[in-house]
Amino acid sequence: xxxxxxxxxxxxxxxxxxxxxxxxxxxxxxxxxxxxxxxxxxxxxxxxxxxxxxxxxxxxxxxxxxxxxxxxxxxxxxxxxxxxxxxxxxxxxxxxxxxxxxxxxxxxxxxxxxxxxxxxxxxxxxxxxxxxxxxxxxxxxxxxxxxxxxxxxxxxxxxxxxxxxxxxxxxxxxxxxxxxxxxxxxxxxxxxxxxxxxxxxxxxxxxxxxxxxxxxxxxxxxxxxxxxxxxxxxxxxxxxxxxxxxxxxxxxxxxxxxxxxxxxxxxxxxxxxxxxxxxxxxxxxxxxxxxxxxxxxxxxxxxxxxxxxxxxxxxxxxxxxxxxxxxx
Ligand code: G3I
Numbered sequence: 001x002x003x004x005x006x007x008x009x010x011x012x013x014x015x016x017x018x019x020x021x022x023x024x025x026x027x028x029x030x031x032x033x034x035x036x037x038x039x040x041x042x043x044x045x046x047x048x049x050x051x052x053x054x055x056x057x058x059x060x061x062x063x064x065x066x067x068x069x070x071x072x073x074x075x076x077x078x079x080x081x082x083x084x085x086x087x088x089x090x091x092x093x094x095x096x097x098x099x100x101x102x103x104x105x106x107x108x109x110x111x112x113x114x115x116x117x118x119x120x121x122x123x124x125x126x127x128x129x130x131x132x133x134x135x136x137x138x139x140x141x142x143x144x145x146x147x148x149x150x151x152x153x154x155x156x157x158x159x160x161x162x163x164x165x166x167x168x169x170x171x172x173x174x175x176x177x178x179x180x181x182x183x184x185x186x187x188x189x190x191x192x193x194x195x196x197x198x199x200x201x202x203x204x205x206x207x208x209x210x211x212x213x214x215x216x217x218x219x220x221x222x223x224x225x226x227x228x229x230x231x232x233x234x235x236x237x238x239x240x241x242x243x244x245x246x247x248x249x250x251x252x253x254x255x256x257x258x259x260x261x262x263x264x265x266x267x268x269x270x271x272x273x274x275x276x277x278x279x280x281x282x283x284x285x286x287x288x289x290x291x292x293x294x295x296x297x298x299x300x301x302x303x304x305x306x307x308x309x310x311x312x313x314x315x316x317x318x319x320x321x322x323x324x325x326x327x328x
Contacts, residue, residue, distance in 0.1 A: 004317065005038055008283060013275075014038075014039035014040045014282045015039055015040075015284070016040030016042060016282060016285075017034060017037075017286075017287060017288045018041070018042040018043070018044040018081070018284065018286045019034060019041050019042070019044060019067065020045055020046070021046055021063040021064075021067050022063075024067065025066070029322045030292070033288050033289070034070075034076070034288065035074050038076060039077060040071075040078065040079055040284065041070075041071055041076050041079070042078070042080075043078070044081075044287070044294075047064055047080055047082065047114070048081075048082060048085060049084075049085070049090060049093065049110055051088070052064070054090050055090075056092050056093070056106075059114075064118075068118075077123070077124075079125075079241075079282075079284065080118065080122040080124060080125035081126045081243075082127075082129040083111060083115075083125055083126065083157065083161065084128045084129065084145055084157050085126075086129075086130065086144055087130070094144055097145070098144070098147070102149065103148075107145070108160055111157070111160045112160070112164055115161060115164035119168075124170075125170055125171060126171050126173040126243070127158065127161055129173045130173070131194070132191055139193070140154075145157075158198075158205070159203070169239065170206055171205060171208065172194070173209030174209065174210075174211065175244075176213075177211075178214060178221050179215070179218040180222055180224075180225045181218060191208070195233065195238065196236065199237075204236070206239060207240065207281075208233050208241070209241045210240060210241070210243065211244035211245075211286075212242050212243070212244060213244060213248065214248065214270060215247070215248040216250035216251075216262055216263070216266060221273060223272075223273045226273045227277070230274060230279070231277065234277060234278070238279065239279050239280075239281045240274070242284060243284050244284065245270075245285045246286045247313075247315035247316075249263065249314065252311040252313070253311075259314055263315055263325070285316055287316050288316060288317055288318050289322060290314050290318070290320050291312070291319070291320030293313065293316055296313055
């Protein structure tokens with residue numbers, strides 16, 4: 001064991017990265033960086049419903065199995081991302097949910113198939129991804145699952161999941177929980193009350209996933225607001241996973257060493273806060289190198305109306321040339 005994982009492993013934690021099977025197959029430098037630095041991997045796309053069952057009943061497990069084979073060979077754990085996410089539903093299933101609201105059967109088949117296949121191999125799952133929307137009165141996003149089954153879809157998913165993987169850790173994974181601004185503050189409150197509600201109902205999650213897509217445009221993370229939130233989650237008896245860590249830069253025109261220092265300082269600030277909380281069990285970055293980051297994908301750049309993303313964002317542990325940043 002070495003690299004980024006070594007220090008965390010000494011604390012009973014792990015360091016991991018998201019990775020795609022195609023990149024893993026094509027890039028020896030990526031394979032080497034993962035083996036040297038990670039204790040776990042998260043399939044970036046391959047375990048999402050749309051990736052697994054694009055055609056009804058025809059599951060494409062090969063990409064996941066390729067990632068698992070690599071993980072097995074190198075002694076890595078695998079974090080399952082993600083069972084229910086409103087943005088990764090195959091079109092046929094989306095149409096079915098719209099046309100037959102209340103019919104849980106396709107969700108049941110999908111969850112049963114996936115959880116049974118990987119039972120005993122994948123021990124932690126993002127059960128529901130991105131459920132919070134504070135613009136709604138009950139703070140729950142009106143995704144296709146909510147529209148088809150109402151707010152109970154989360155509880156139902158938990159029951160379904162437990163039946164097939166009774167020993168697994170099930171996680172509620174979400175974003176924008178990190179900063180001190182009205183949006184993030186409201187999202188933390190909403191998340192906490194959702195977790196409390198599930199605890200009261202006997203459908204408690206074992207874990208909270210904090211995506212931690214840090215953003216220098218939002219200022220800096222601070223302990224005063226983050227620490228009490230993490231402690232409140234821990235007081236519910238839950239583990240916490242930093243699940244998609246990266247940093248979006250605010251000023252891509254600054255000199256490179258200045259930019260890298262800003263990124264590094266923000267990550268350090270964040271880790272100093274979260275790693276003080278014993279319930280934080282793992283830190284996963286959303287990719288290992290900038291050239292493979294979703295923040296530098298064409299799709300993401302297109303979403304940036306200001307056109308500020310024409311330069312490459314440098315928010316991951318390695319740059320496009322696999323040059324490592326400060327990692328202590
Ligand atoms: O590989 C195809 C390419 O052949 C095609 O030309 C291109 C056209 O758009 O699409 C490519 O596939 C894209 C794939 O990423 C690889 O780049 C998909 O369209 C695109 O939807 C997919 O996006 C992924 C996204 O989740 C949706 O699954 C991102 O890589 C992945 O980083 C992102 O991850 C999410 C987490 O799951 C949840 N939290 C936020 C995070 C970032 O958005």
